[in-house]
Amino acid sequence: MFRLLSGARPRRPLLPSAEDRLGFGLLAVAFVLFALQPAGAHEYKLGTLEIAHPWARMTPAGAKVGGGYLTVANAGDAPDRLVGVTAEVADHVEIHEMSVKDGVMTMRMLPDGVEVPAKGEVKFAPGGYHLMLMGLKQPLKQGERVKGTLTFTKAGTVAVEFAVEGMGGPSGSSGMPAGHDMHGAPPAN
Numbered sequence: 165m166f167r168l169l170s171g172a173r174p175r176r177p178l179l180p181s182a183e184d185r186l187g188f189g190l191l192a193v194a195f196v197l198f199a200l201q202p203a204g205a206h207e208y209k210l211g212t213l214e215i216a217h218p219w220a221r222m223t224p225a226g227a228k229v230g231g232g233y234l235t236v237a238n239a240g241d242a243p244d245r246l247v248g249v250t251a252e253v254a255d256h257v258e259i260h261e262m263s264v265k266d267g268v269m270t271m272r273m274l275p276d277g278v279e280v281p282a283k284g285e286v287k288f289a290p291g292g293y294h295l296m297l298m299g300l301k302q303p304l305k306q307g308e309r310v311k312g313t314l315t316f317t318k319a320g321t322v323a324v325e326f327a328v329e330g331m332g333g334p335s336g337s338s339g340m341p342a343g344h345d346m347h348g349a350p351p352a353n
């Protein structure tokens with residue numbers, strides 16, 4: 165035998181309770197704050213350059229190398245060039261490019277840095293240009309911020325913070341193998 169349960173459900177009062185209204189108010193405030201400041205998004209301006217959301221991938225315990233990413237947009241009429249990067253948690257930072265050639269993934273260091281074209285932008289993202297945080301003094305933990313600097317030939321140096329994101333990165337997209345510990349090793353066949 166079945167009993168109809170619908171009639172047993174507590175009916176919602178027509179007027180919202182004080183708790184409901186308070187809850188809605190807090191929700192509205194939270195929504196506005198969220199809209200103003202999307203989670204983790206941050207950017208820096210330096211002359212004609214705009215640096216968007218520097219981030220680094222979290223690293224497993226014991227990892228000595230981490231990956232860093234960001235986007236640099238240049239509103240100016242002249243190109244600039246990212247030539248130097250530092251991070252407090254790393255012994256030094258290198259500028260690298262990852263590419264796939266004949267089906268083999270390769271990475272190389274770019275000793276002259278990367279040009280930021282006039283009226284254009286350059287993206288450092290998994291699978292392409294990236295920063296290598298070498299000689300990590302401590303693991304990069306998700307949710308933390310890592311202080312560092314970016315130096316451009318023309319615009320000079322700006323202090324930034326790298327937001328440490330999960331293995332999937334800010335958008336959940338993957339690309340570069342997690343950990344990046346194989347860096348410098350010969351490509352696996």
Ligand SMILES: [Cu+2]
Pocket residue numbers: 260261271272294295296347
């Ligand atoms: Cu690399």
